[in-house]
Amino acid sequence: EITDELAEAQRFLDNYDAAAEAVYYKSSINWWNYNTNISDHNLQIAIDYSLEVAKFDKNASSVASQFNLSRYDDRMRRQLSYIVNLGTSAMKDETKLQRLAAVSAEMESIYSRATVRMDDGRELALEPGLTKLLATSRNYDELLEAWQKWRDVSGREMREKYEEFVELSNEAIRNNGYSDTGAYWRSWYETENFEQILEGLYEDIHPLYKELHTYTRRKLIEKYGEDKFPRSRHIPAHLLGNMWAQSWNNLLDFLQPYDKESVDVTPVMQRLNYTAVKMFELSDDFFGSLGLERMPAEFWNHSMIVKPNDRDVVCHASAWDFSNGKDFRIKQCTEITMDDLITVHHEMGHIEYYLLYKNQPIVFRKGANPGFHEAVGDVISLSVRTPKHLREIGLLQDITDDEESDINFLLSIALDRVAFIPFGYLIDQWRWRVFSGEITPATYNEKWWQLRCRYQGISPPVERTEEDFDPGAKYHIPGNTPYIRYFVSYILQFQLHDAVCKAAGHSGPLHKCDIYRSHEAGDLLRDVLSLGSSLPWPDALEKITGQRNMNASSMLTYFDPLYEWLKQENIKAGDATGWEDACPQNIPPG
Ligand SMILES: CC(=O)N[C@@H](CC(=O)O)C(=O)NC[C@H](CC1(C(=O)N[C@@H](Cc2ccc(O)cc2)C(=O)O)CCCC1)C(=O)O
Numbered sequence: 050e051i052t053d054e055l056a057e058a059q060r061f062l063d064n065y066d067a068a069a070e071a072v073y074y075k076s077s078i079n080w081w082n083y084n085t086n087i088s089d090h091n092l093q094i095a096i097d098y099s100l101e102v103a104k105f106d107k108n109a110s111s112v113a114s115q116f117n118l119s120r121y122d123d124r125m126r127r128q129l130s131y132i133v134n135l136g137t138s139a140m141k142d143e144t145k146l147q148r149l150a151a152v153s154a155e156m157e158s159i160y161s162r163a164t165v166r167m168d169d170g171r172e173l174a175l176e177p178g179l180t181k182l183l184a185t186s187r188n189y190d191e192l193l194e195a196w197q198k199w200r201d202v203s204g205r206e207m208r209e210k211y212e213e214f215v216e217l218s219n220e221a222i223r224n225n226g227y228s229d230t231g232a233y234w235r236s237w238y239e240t241e242n243f244e245q246i247l248e249g250l251y252e253d254i255h256p257l258y259k260e261l262h263t264y265t266r267r268k269l270i271e272k273y274g275e276d277k278f279p280r281s282r283h284i285p286a287h288l289l290g291n292m293w294a295q296s297w298n299n300l301l302d303f304l305q306p307y308d309k310e311s312v313d314v315t316p317v318m319q320r321l322n323y324t325a326v327k328m329f330e331l332s333d334d335f336f337g338s339l340g341l342e343r344m345p346a347e348f349w350n351h352s353m354i355v356k357p358n359d360r361d362v363v364c365h366a367s368a369w370d371f372s373n374g375k376d377f378r379i380k381q382c383t384e385i386t387m388d389d390l391i392t393v394h395h396e397m398g399h400i401e402y403y404l405l406y407k408n409q410p411i412v413f414r415k416g417a418n419p420g421f422h423e424a425v426g427d428v429i430s431l432s433v434r435t436p437k438h439l440r441e442i443g444l445l446q447d448i449t450d451d452e453e454s455d456i457n458f459l460l461s462i463a464l465d466r467v468a469f470i471p472f473g474y475l476i477d478q479w480r481w482r483v484f485s486g487e488i489t490p491a492t493y494n495e496k497w498w499q500l501r502c503r504y505q506g507i508s509p510p511v512e513r514t515e516e517d518f519d520p521g522a523k524y525h526i527p528g529n530t531p532y533i534r535y536f537v538s539y540i541l542q543f544q545l546h547d548a549v550c551k552a553a554g555h556s557g558p559l560h561k562c563d564i565y566r567s568h569e570a571g572d573l574l575r576d577v578l579s580l581g582s583s584l585p586w587p588d589a590l591e592k593i594t595g596q597r598n599m600n601a602s603s604m605l606t607y608f609d610p611l612y613e614w615l616k617q618e619n620i621k622a623g624d625a626t627g628w629e630d631a632c633p634q635n636i637p638p639g
């Protein structure tokens with residue numbers, strides 16, 4: 050009777066897949082309609098149907114949990130356990146489930162609709178206005194005004210909602226036997242000492258980050274004056290070219306040490322009249338050159354790649370899998386900048402992953418772990434951004450291949466990828482502790498800044514209090530998108546880059562590798578990405594790199610020439626590295 054139990058389980062799984070595709074398709078369409086046209090009407094449709102989805106999930110979970118897992122092979126066991134393992138759908142009380150969806154959508158709507166009125170009358174949204182101001186302004190006071198007002202109209206407006214959200218999310222998740230939402234999110238990595246491993250990776254990169262921080266702080270002092278910088282050696286948070294100081298690549302114009310053609314090709318893209326479509330075609334062409342899947346017709350017909358001017362949309366870029374194996378889209382308020390060209394590749398990396406695992410059972414249509422999903426596009430952009438490749442596609446003219454250009458290039462990548470490491474690490478350090486109750490609403494903001502000061506070495510340029518809710522000024526908090534996936538991705542993407550470069554037959558320094566047109570590299574990616582989450586991620590990683598664990602060595606090798614150069618520069622300048630753990634008491638005069 051084991052065989053008919055096996056047959057029964059297989060029948061259940063086949064029926065589940067067909068039913069789930071239909072339910073998730075409808076849900077995705079609802080949320081797409083809301084994200085691309087924010088209205089109460091569209092929100093109500095999405096929220097109402099999310100209750101149907103929860104019913105479907107709960108029912109499937111209870112049926113799946115009746116099968117005796119011990120009798121089946123790994124693949125079937127894994128499939129059934131994913132169906133059993135509910136998320137917030139486990140919420141028993143339907144009214145609370147509705148409230149959870151509503152309060153999440155309300156926070157995301159506040160964030161997406163918020164605009165800032167500058168003293169000079171300008172009315173700026175986050176995208177494109179404030180993003181461009183933080184990237185291009187070199188006026189200390191103007192930057193401070195934008196930085197502070199954005200936090201007033203976003204985070205400050207959603208503090209109470211977030212407190213309610215935390216309680217509701219935890220109540221739902223605890224029905225699955227997890228202690229809190231953070232524990233549930235960490236369970237996706239199926240890794241025992243996950244937090245210790247993360248701490249170790251952070252420590253591995255910290256020496257490199259400290260040298261970059263010291264160099265950047267010295268250049269910023271030259272520009273804005275010593276009196277603007279606290280004695281604790283922190284960098285004021287609004288001076289790093291980004292609203293959250295998470296990437297510093299917009300400072301390249303005055304951080305670039307050697308006077309050579311800039312690898313920030315934004316001006317060239319604009320001079321060549323690049324369009325959003327052109328940017329998307331470039332990325333599609335790169336994936337095609339590897340022998341991977343090109344974007345299907347549905348993608349080009351249904352994606353939203355520029356900000357519409359007749360309605361409110363969620364501008365934060367995203368990639369969407371509509372769960373029917375055919376409909377895949379990107380929503381992006383694309384600007385003609387290098388930053389956005391990198392984002393296009395990042396989003397298309399998600400679509401590529403969707404396309405490669407689209408024939409898997411629906412519960413396996415996920416990344417090997419969430420960090421894998423975030424790494425795909427960034428691996429491609431590590432090749433695209435090489436001077437060699439940018440010259441090949443006509444975005445660089447006379448870049449020379451010498452030591453000084455090398456340092457300029459490595460610095461441009463480090464300002465994006467190394468600067469990010471402490472930020473990528475701290476977001477969920479804060480959020481896991483909020484979910485566990487260690488951080489209470491009474492200390493939300495104080496604990497946030499303790500982490501920001503300690504890990505990033507940046508400090509608030511003006512007094513912060515518990516009237517503020519600065520975490521809410523970062524999309525992923527109101528958007529409830531877990532963040533450690535990006536930290537994992539930034540380590541993984543260099544291990545993957547190393548592996549695909551070897552497969553492409555690259556020799557020489559890792560940072561000069563461009564896998565363009567390499568079908569060997571493409572085949573390696575295809576073999577592993579097609580697996581989705583059907584195998585534990587160490588198996589996937591081993592198939593690509595031969596290693597079963599994440600480690601920082603590829604990233605450190607990639608940046609080694611820059612690390613040596615930064616150490617010399619900081620010694621020459623007599624600048625000690627590091628900063629005080631605690632935030633500065635005295636805020637320098639604004
Ligand atoms: C339906 C849905 O939600 N789909 C998921 C994908 C999936 O899960 O299938 C999705 O599209 N999420 C959106 C999110 C958008 C971005 C982001 O938020 N990035 C981080 C960190 C970062 C920054 C620079 C960078 O180069 C790489 C990472 C930030 O901006 O802080 C915005 C810019 C780039 C990526 C994303 O694509 O990850």
Ligand SMILES: [Zn+2]
Nearest residue numbers: 395399422423
């Ligand atoms: Zn992503």
